Amino acid sequence: MSTPLINTLEVLNKENRISFHTPGHKKGKAYENTGDGGIRENLYQYDTTEVFGTDQLQDPSGVLRESQQWTAGVFKSSRAYYLINGSSAGVLSMVLSQTKPKDEILLPRDVHQSVIHALILGDLTPRFIQPGIDPLLNIPKGITAQQVQEGLKKHPNCKGVLLTHPNYYGRGGEIREIRRLTRKLGIILWVDQAHGAHLGLHPELPLSGIDAEADLTVMSFHKTLPAMNQSAVLFAMGDRVDRDRLLEHLNIHQSSSPSYILMASIEQGTRYYSEEGKEKMGELLEGIDKFEKKFQNLQLFQLDRAPGKDRTKIWIHTENSGKTGSEVETYLRENHGIDMELSMPQGLLALTSMGNSKKDLEKLYLAFEELEETLYNKGKMEKFAGNLRKEGIFDREVERQQEEPSGIPIRTAFYSDKERVSINKSLNRRAGSAVTPYPPGIPLILPGEVISPRLRDKLLEYEKRNIKLIGIKEGKIMVVTEE
Numbered sequence: 001m002s003t004p005l006i007n008t009l010e011v012l013n014k015e016n017r018i019s020f021h022t023p024g025h026k027k028g029k030a031y032e033n034t035g036d037g038g039i040r041e042n043l044y045q046y047d048t049t050e051v052f053g054t055d056q057l058q059d060p061s062g063v064l065r066e067s068q069q070w071t072a073g074v075f076k077s078s079r080a081y082y083l084i085n086g087s088s089a090g091v092l093s094m095v096l097s098q099t100k101p102k103d104e105i106l107l108p109r110d111v112h113q114s115v116i117h118a119l120i121l122g123d124l125t126p127r128f129i130q131p132g133i134d135p136l137l138n139i140p141k142g143i144t145a146q147q148v149q150e151g152l153k154k155h156p157n158c159k160g161v162l163l164t165h166p167n168y169y170g171r172g173g174e175i176r177e178i179r180r181l182t183r184k185l186g187i188i189l190w191v192d193q194a195h196g197a198h199l200g201l202h203p204e205l206p207l208s209g210i211d212a213e214a215d216l217t218v219m220s221f222h223k224t225l226p227a228m229n230q231s232a233v234l235f236a237m238g239d240r241v242d243r244d245r246l247l248e249h250l251n252i253h254q255s256s257s258p259s260y261i262l263m264a265s266i267e268q269g270t271r272y273y274s275e276e277g278k279e280k281m282g283e284l285l286e287g288i289d290k291f292e293k294k295f296q297n298l299q300l301f302q303l304d305r306a307p308g309k310d311r312t313k314i315w316i317h318t319e320n321s322g323k324t325g326s327e328v329e330t331y332l333r334e335n336h337g338i339d340m341e342l343s344m345p346q347g348l349l350a351l352t353s354m355g356n357s358k359k360d361l362e363k364l365y366l367a368f369e370e371l372e373e374t375l376y377n378k379g380k381m382e383k384f385a386g387n388l389r390k391e392g393i394f395d396r397e398v399e400r401q402q403e404e405p406s407g408i409p410i411r412t413a414f415y416s417d418k419e420r421v422s423i424n425k426s427l428n429r430r431a432g433s434a435v436t437p438y439p440p441g442i443p444l445i446l447p448g449e450v451i452s453p454r455l456r457d458k459l460l461e462y463e464k465r466n467i468k469l470i471g472i473k474e475g476k477i478m479v480v481t482e483e
């Protein structure tokens with residue numbers, strides 16, 4: 001069949017589904033009242049290149065420089081760098097430009113894969129902090145200042161600290177206190193704020209990396225602001241950042257043909273943030289308040305209501321319902337035309353943005369109300385949580401990882417001679433590549449990590465349940481070839 005992708009997009013588009021996932025413009029709905037700066041109407045005309053008047057992203061001195069300066073000002077930072085390869089390019093550039101091979105950095109184990117890619121490319125030595133786990137909801141918490149302090153005491157040579165803030169579930173770290181620690185030691189603070197471009201729009205939201213004066217903060221505009229996929233911005237503050245090296249690295253990790261559509265979309269995201277952002281965020285949080293209040297009537301499903309979390313990320317715990325998060329996700333998709341961001345055995349995530357209406361939230365609530373009623377009527381609440389825990393997959397993403405997972409440097413393992421072996425045969429071998437459930441894109445196994453009986457069993461469990469893992473192909477995992 002020709003154009004299979006376009007055909008599929010056409011079909012999905014006609015279904016008019018409700019989006020609780022990225023991108024944050026929610027099929028353009030965020031622009032319904034205020035317009036999108038003419039992007040949709042002039043798509044092909046705006047899709048230009050570096051010609052007279054359009055400046056050069058590799059070394060901006062004209063309109064792109066002006067646009068970036070404006071974005072920096074709106075977000076109260078000193079410099080902004082437009083990213084057309086998502087926060088992934090920003091993470092690589094911000095980490096690699098401020099480190100040298102073999103440097104140690106302190107970071108949580110549940111970082112996004114782009115950070116692991118930076119470790120591989122830069123031959124960096126990770127010193128991992130284990131995130132705390134919420135005992136009721138079984139999701140990772142934000143990183144505390146005490147954890148960072150202890151990590152830096154144990155590894156005093158760290159050149160910097162990297163935080164994911166907020167994490168995928170909306171839990172933030174103690175960013176202000178952590179900033180105090182890094183400042184005192186004169187080391188860098190990188191903030192992976194891919195999920196928090198909307199922070200700063202409401203006092204209830206966690207503090208932004210910029211407000212905490214982090215040296216470098218990267219934000220995926222496309223995730224939580226109205227902007228197109230891949231549009232993101234890296235913000236730099238203070239005088240610790242080597243800006244020449246930063247620009248060099250941005251040019252390594254980004255396309256030399258930057259999309260003007262994406263850059264216009266970033267600018268449009270900034271405009272939205274600066275003009276109607278505060279009002280729209282207030283409305284969204286009001287809608288979420290109502291949703292949360294009604295949701296308390298339900299017995300089988302619980303929301304994450306941790307104080308200070310980013311409430312625009314609605315984590316719904318399904319453990320008491322007898323259904324896994326993935327089963328509930330399928331139910332919502334098939335019966336209510338609702339698409340969620342992420343599901344795990346213990347729950348699922350609705351990623352809301354200012355493009356979601358109160359009606360969307362109402363429909364989400366009603367779908368859960370109906371599901372609860374059906375489950376009660378059918379008496380179908382098996383104790384799935386206990387079973388899953390026994391099977392060892394329930395905590396699939398949040399299990400405690402080894403603190404020094406590689407034993408050999410991640411880069412050495414990655415570039416070693418490698419071979420694919422069956423999961424059973426991988427026991428006690430070193431992984432040659434990362435193994436990652438996606439989403440959330442947080443590697444379960446890192447290159448160099450020894451496949452313990454527990455990890456092997458986990459991989460088998462994934463296989464049994466038909467859950468796709470990036471890094472596993474036809475039941476085989478890449479391991480380092482033995483001498």
Ligand SMILES: Cc1ncc(COP(=O)(O)O)c(C=O)c1O
Pocket residue numbers: 085086087088089091111112114164168192194195220230232440441
């Ligand atoms: C924590 C985190 N950092 C970075 C990224 C990469 O962002 P992008 O998709 O904009 O490249 C993601 C993507 O999901 C993420 O979850």
